[in-house]
Amino acid sequence: MAIIVDKVQKRKDIALACKELFFQNGINDLTVSQVAKTAGVGKGTIYDYFKNKEDIVFEIVNILMVEHNESKHEKLNSASSTREKIKTFSSIFYDEKDIELRQLYKEFISISLTNPDKEMMEFQTACTNTYFEWFQTIIDEGIANGELIESSQKFARGMFAMAEGIFISSVVTHTIDDVKKEIHQFTDALFDLIEVKQ
Amino acid sequence: MAIIVDKVQKRKDIALACKELFFQNGINDLTVSQVAKTAGVGKGTIYDYFKNKEDIVFEIVNILMVEHNESKHEKLNSASSTREKIKTFSSIFYDEKDIELRQLYKEFISISLTNPDKEMMEFQTACTNTYFEWFQTIIDEGIANGELIESSQKFARGMFAMAEGIFISSVVTHTIDDVKKEIHQFTDALFDLIEVKQ
Amino acid sequence: MAIIVDKVQKRKDIALACKELFFQNGINDLTVSQVAKTAGVGKGTIYDYFKNKEDIVFEIVNILMVEHNESKHEKLNSASSTREKIKTFSSIFYDEKDIELRQLYKEFISISLTNPDKEMMEFQTACTNTYFEWFQTIIDEGIANGELIESSQKFARGMFAMAEGIFISSVVTHTIDDVKKEIHQFTDALFDLIEVKQ
Amino acid sequence: MAIIVDKVQKRKDIALACKELFFQNGINDLTVSQVAKTAGVGKGTIYDYFKNKEDIVFEIVNILMVEHNESKHEKLNSASSTREKIKTFSSIFYDEKDIELRQLYKEFISISLTNPDKEMMEFQTACTNTYFEWFQTIIDEGIANGELIESSQKFARGMFAMAEGIFISSVVTHTIDDVKKEIHQFTDALFDLIEVKQ
DNA sequence: GATGAATGAGTTTTCATTCAT
């Protein structure tokens, strides 16, 4: 009787083995040969677990995304005020510890811009919605506990987009330094207006 | 007597000839052969005017960007209130007429994410700064003529980033429909707070 | 007590299970993986019963050929005149009911032309001889019962070849419509000459 | 000013250079790498002159077919009687000198059976029609000059098919020796019936 | 006896760049 391999796990194993490769070269320079060599398997084996090259990238991104989301969610819950929560959320875009995640996010967007794969697109949409819902929940709770004025809800989408936009700008211009300052400045200025004055 | 070719002009001519090609296929599917044929010159000639393929793309983007900036600037001046000016600026991200520009912008970001060429990067930075300055000027004028409250200046960077972020989201999730609504909602909500009440 | 598997029967079972696959895709697109899956056995098992991929094809063709020959022989016996028998025999090349057989025959020839395997070749020769003998018997009987003139025997080989040749032509040019007409025209013209006039 | 190459001629040159390769290995084992090496050009160059691998085969077959047709036509004209003309025509299927042509014809049919490419198919149809017309003309002339009886015309298609069928049989069973005998026997038997007796 | 995971040589095709003319 032959060995029965846990296909799902092996798929993850191969993808994870290529994490470094992915962060070093980005997707464009990732070759199936490299992936196979790095994962220590034959080229043919790759195609037993992934339908094509894009599928490998999809799995890597998927794993890392899920991994990150969990850790981020924890952090959010430990922040005290709504203002802090928003800043905590946005910190992925500048925090030194999240450098890998940004690299990931960068590739993530890059894929969407160049290879509009259906499955990938749906995943992107799901991610965006998830993050947006986090934002909404944070704001809603802020309103509920009297921290924020009623109309604050209208800023949820914009604040999320703002953080993303500043990040994109920083990637495009290769300047990460000002990102933190700019996000904080905008967030503080906005919260000065939407926080309930006592 | 040898013909003296205006190198700068011919470089532009070649780039312009490929405008259509660029909008049809994007950068990834642009081949040097196509470019040469479309511009009506030999493949070798391309390399007399451009140092490599990226350089062609750079020139195309450059020309189109400059072209667009001029037309956009005009429109901005004809808008009445500050709120309208900001909306006018942001309209590039959803207006039917600016569809080509968005395609351009998309490719523009895509290049930065995948091929961080130094020259390109500097150009990107310059563009971002220009737009940001526009925003600042608009807000400054709004404050100067008593439309906006003093602290509004702090929102300049964020508003620009917000618009960019919403656009990126829409490209990534392939949904353009809500962009206008979301930008307007955010802008209106913000201006309701920063406009001076009479 | 170990189970004793009837190797010969299992070989046939596997081959028969792939009949559909064979008719759908032809031999070129038949993969060992497909065969294994369709037959409900492991890929390794295939190699316990067949020496290589060609061998699978050989078995399939063999089974189908034998299967067909039996049914064809029956039909031949029920035809009345010699002329009708020849037409009945040739009808495999155009009759709507024999579409699968033609597909089989096509692949059969295709194999011989590209992979001149020894075993396959011998099988082909045997088939051809069988058919030719049928023809000879038909003609002989025709002469014996006074239907045909003495020299008719010389046309056996040619008539058989003619039918085959017309079929090949029709496959190659993708025109099946005229096959019937052409075969009948030739057969009738010939029989008008070789039938004994009363 | 760069060299202007005669594309049509170079296409022929490359194809001709691979003639040997083609006859040695057949089409299935012909690789683009081999073709390039044999023709003494780079692999990329192949794709400047042929749209894909099939196209190379098409060109080879085309050249050889045309080449052969001319020589065959000459021979036909020098044959004396109609009977001889038919035998001359059929000799391609067994004559020692036509060994290459048979190899070609074999591959030719093989392609049609496995890769029903549109262009190839049309070429096949054209070839078949050409040969058939030759047959018809030969028979017509035979009738016109009183050699053959009126109804002989009905045998044109069948005789051509018969020759082709005998050839196919011989390829399939790998026996060339009897082909000549069988064709002649059939031809003679038939002509004994359709020639006008004096 | 039976299996199915693993393989890797081998295939077609693309295209930026060079350089002889």
Add this chain to the structure above:
DNA sequence: CATGAATGAAAACTCATTCAT
């Protein structure tokens, strides 16, 4: 000044066959 023919490295992907269990 201008050209376009030639290149070849590099890529994604296939599948018959093997062999440890």
